[in-house]
Amino acid sequence: MSNHALTVPLNSIFDAFRVPLALFGGSGNYASALYLASVNANVLEKVEAEILDLVEASKKSPTFSQFTKDLSVPSETRVKAINEICSQAKFSDITKNFLVVLAENGRLRHVDTIAKRFAELSMAHKGEVKAIVTTVIPLPPQEEKELKETLQDIIGQGKKVKLEQKIDPSILGGLVVEFSQKVFDMSIKTRARQMERFLRDPVNFDSI
Numbered sequence: 001m002s003n004h005a006l007t008v009p010l011n012s013i014f015d016a017f018r019v020p021l022a023l024f025g026g027s028g029n030y031a032s033a034l035y036l037a038s039v040n041a042n043v044l045e046k047v048e049a050e051i052l053d054l055v056e057a058s059k060k061s062p063t064f065s066q067f068t069k070d071l072s073v074p075s076e077t078r079v080k081a082i083n084e085i086c087s088q089a090k091f092s093d094i095t096k097n098f099l100v101v102l103a104e105n106g107r108l109r110h111v112d113t114i115a116k117r118f119a120e121l122s123m124a125h126k127g128e129v130k131a132i133v134t135t136v137i138p139l140p141p142q143e144e145k146e147l148k149e150t151l152q153d154i155i156g157q158g159k160k161v162k163l164e165q166k167i168d169p170s171i172l173g174g175l176v177v178e179f180s181q182k183v184f185d186m187s188i189k190t191r192a193r194q195m196e197r198f199l200r201d202p203v204n205f206d207s208i
Helices: 003-007 010-016 025-040 044-060 062-069 075-089 093-104 108-125 141-155 188-200
Strands: 128-135 160-167 174-179 182-187
Touching: 025 044, 025 093, 025 108, 044 062, 044 075, 044 093, 044 108, 062 108, 075 093, 093 108, 108 128, 128 141, 141 160, 141 174, 174 188, 182 188
Parallel strands: 128 160
Antiparallel strands: 128 174, 174 182
């Protein structure tokens, strides 16, 4: 090794390979490693799509889902199956190699959680902020557009709102918005509970 290599500041090396969010735990470590490899190879969006496709396919295939969770399956069998799946799906080398590592280490059963953490890193990389809106029925396009614009005004310039809709008939009506680690609960169900508590509280006539 030449002496010149030792003169490169270590902080410049780490700055080039920094994750946008600090994730903890096993799934966080795996997601961060995949993120760094994807960014370094300039294939972040492709890898994200491939990992999410695999997760969706797993949900639709009980056999494959059971396979990923069965630790009694020999490591060699898991690796061979993953290689075949990646070849058929024409996954990138980054995705294939990562899944092989999971298969070798018996971590395929955590791929769903890892994929979610990886998506968080990808969104942060692209300057996106996720907002989840829960309603009884899908929001009409115009209302969805207005809600997205309102949330965009809240976070300001420099970041982009990515809206995800969830359907939950149990809220009865209205909507619940989860946004920037805050929850705005404007559902009929919650309002009914608040009204119920109000009606149950004893009336203090001295204060009237």
